[in-house]
Amino acid sequence: MSVENYDYDVLYLGSGHGTFDGAIPLAAKGVKVAVVEGGLIGGTCPNRGCNAKITLDAPVALQRQLAALNPVITGDTTINWSANMAHKHEVIDGLPDFIGGLLKDNGVEVITGYGKLTAAHSVQVGDQTYTADKIVIATGLHSHRLAIPGSELAHDSEDFLNLTSLPARMTVIGGGYIALELATIANAAGSDVTILLRGQQALRQFHQPFVETVLSDLTDRGVQILRDTQVTALKQADDALQVVTDTQGTLETDWVLDATGRDPNTQNLGLEDVGVAYTDHGITVNDHLQTSVPNIYASGDVIDKEQPKLTPTAIFESMYLSQTFAGETTEPIDYPAIPTVVFTSPRLAQVGVSVAQAQKDGATVETNHVPNDWYRQVGKESQGDNALIFDTEHHLIGATEVSEQAADVINTLLPAIEFQYGPAEIGRLVHLFPTIGASAWGQL
16 A cells, blocks of 8 residues: 655554554555654543543442442442543553554654644644655543633543542533543542533433432432533632532532533644544534544544544544555445443443334334343342334344443343344354343343
């Protein structure tokens, strides 16, 4: 694939999952690849997102399980925040070097700095210009910040994931994944948490009755949830912070998490200079992930797309581009069913056709109350429900569950949705028993 007129065959801006999962096998095939990165190698997920979050959440999930099995197991459990944070660092601190090593060992050149497009085939990093036949923009997202007086007093998710000590009182602004997941962790570790929702609903893309199960559980655990509440200002008041709202007056707290969303990293990339089209939701691409400039592509969360902006989506896109650049496919990208999960306690997960869409389309929706399943009674699960959506031939086309094991259930059911298994295929699958996989599959 080598193009003699350019420094590289493919140059990536950003080193996250939208890049490295595909760049590594691409370079291993002899393609000349470079990656430009000004921060930690690996991007958001390994360094300030998924990996850090799930490590901090692990003792929360265990704490919940131990409490459910009382009085079979007795005794109080307390999360040691500093020890939990130290463990997080043990898990993730080596990842940038590990991923960087994989890149370099497979022949990828890592260029340190922030890249800016100066022409269709040119990227400037510092005072150096690099050229490439194809360029991939994989710069991801950054935390949105409220445009209110005192916004500098708020913190983002990265700040939370690096807290050396847990504030006694925490106010979380927002009702998305990050807001509810981090509120769950903080509450379990002993912080007095308040969640402020701009409207009535949280997690609007999920089945609302199941979302309410999550919110009710948080409320039962002492989290205060204030709906229809907008923050108009933040103020410093001696040793505390004041959160000024439009409906709840002024609230006092010690620490504020602004979890009002994430915005695409499209600024200062030179997109306007070279004619790459983008919106407030990200870079515009066609069904081959090409931008409005044919040799410039995009991958990962920076794309304006309908698919969930998640690590698995970015990996799939990165691998697709790798195969495209290696000449292994000329087909448009064909996204599979992409599941998504909120790591609250209980978990909330879904994939495929939603309940709301099923009700509009007249598809069959079958519901199950999790505690009625004998296998769930082994762990004394006391709450949870799921909804399975079937087409007219009883193929599973969607599933959503709220429970402590929702993520594993949706993962288990995923092949039935993606490959449209019928009775013959389902009958050929013999699961280990007793397991959550066998329990989930038994519902079909």
